[in-house]
Amino acid sequence: SYELTQPPSVSVSPGQTARITCSGDALPKQYACWYQQKPGQAPVLVIYKDSERPSGIPERFSGSSSGTTVTLTISGVQAEDEADYYCQAADSSGSYEVFGTGTKVTVL
Amino acid sequence: QVQLQESGPGLVKPSQTLSLTCTVSGDSISSGSYYWSWIRQPAGKGLEWIGRISTSGSTNYNPSLKSRVTISVDTSMKQFSLKLSSVTAADTAVYYCARVADYYYFAMDVWGQGTTVTVSS
Numbered sequence: 001s002y003e004l005t006q007p008p009s010v011s012v013s014p015g016q017t018a019r020i021t022c023s024g025d026a027l028p029k030q031y032a033c034w035y036q037q038k039p040g041q042a043p044v045l046v047i048y049k050d051s052e053r054p055s056g057i058p059e060r061f062s063g064s065s066s067g068t069t070v071t072l073t074i075s076g077v078q079a080e081d082e083a084d085y086y087c088q089a090a091d092s093s094g095s096y097e098v099f100g101t102g103t104k105v106t107v108l
Numbered sequence: 109q110v111q112l113q114e115s116g117p118g119l120v121k122p123s124q125t126l127s128l129t130c131t132v133s134g135d136s137i138s139s140g141s142y143y144w145s146w147i148r149q150p151a152g153k154g155l156e157w158i159g160r161i162s163t164s165g166s167t168n169y170n171p172s173l174k175s176r177v178t179i180s181v182d183t184s185m186k187q188f189s190l191k192l193s194s195v196t197a198a199d200t201a202v203y204y205c206a207r208v209a210d211y212y213y214f215a216m217d218v219w220g221q222g223t224t225v226t227v228s229s
Contacts, residue, residue: 001171031214033212033213033214033216035155037155043204043219044219045215045216045217048212048213049212054212054217088215095168095171096157096159096168096169096170096171097145097160097168097214099147099155101154
């Protein structure tokens with residue numbers, strides 16, 4: 001079955017830049033999106049179509065894509081950005097969706 | 109503002125069928141711009157996509173769950189539902205319903221708060 005691979009954890013100091021990667025064979029064909037999930041809460045969409053931000057999401061969240069990898073970048077990290085982040089994309093045929101393995105972002 | 113609310117039993121016996129309903133408020137469930145999805149998350153683990161349904165009733169399922177899952181929609185009641193048969197302890201999780209927006213390229217932009225389902229005798 002199709003898989004999206006993320007690093008388990010990323011640590012960053014306040015004000016620095018966090019980068020989270022998501023790798024999958026179908027990513028050159030399918031758009032990816034990203035969710036932020038804080039403990040005990042439902043996920044929140046922060047990026048769609050690889051690099052677009054929904055309204056209300058701070059500009060410090062950005063996304064990019066290159067080949068089989070998409071990247072979520074958080075610039076000027078704040079303490080409130082500490083959370084789990086998941087990528088999501090469809091398989092190559094668009095038949096079903098898959099979530100990435102998840103990355104825990106820790107703000108030091 | 110659209111809101112989603114999951115409801116259903118919090119405890120299901122092994123081998124039985126898990127049934128959950130998601131009620132949509134604040135917006136139409138019938139808009140052609142939307143699909144409606146179910147996702148689950150075991151305690152301390154990652155998100156797992158279960159499947160989605162269009163307002164016309166077209167479905168897509170996770171291949172690993174496809175033989176046990178049925179998602180249906182009742183537009184008159186502004187609800188969509190999940191049935192998962194032959195459950196085991198491995199199906200214990202927080203279950204979320206979510207709205208899928210085609211203008212967000214099939215990202216899920218609105219989520220319910222989640223409901224915990226435990227499979228145990």
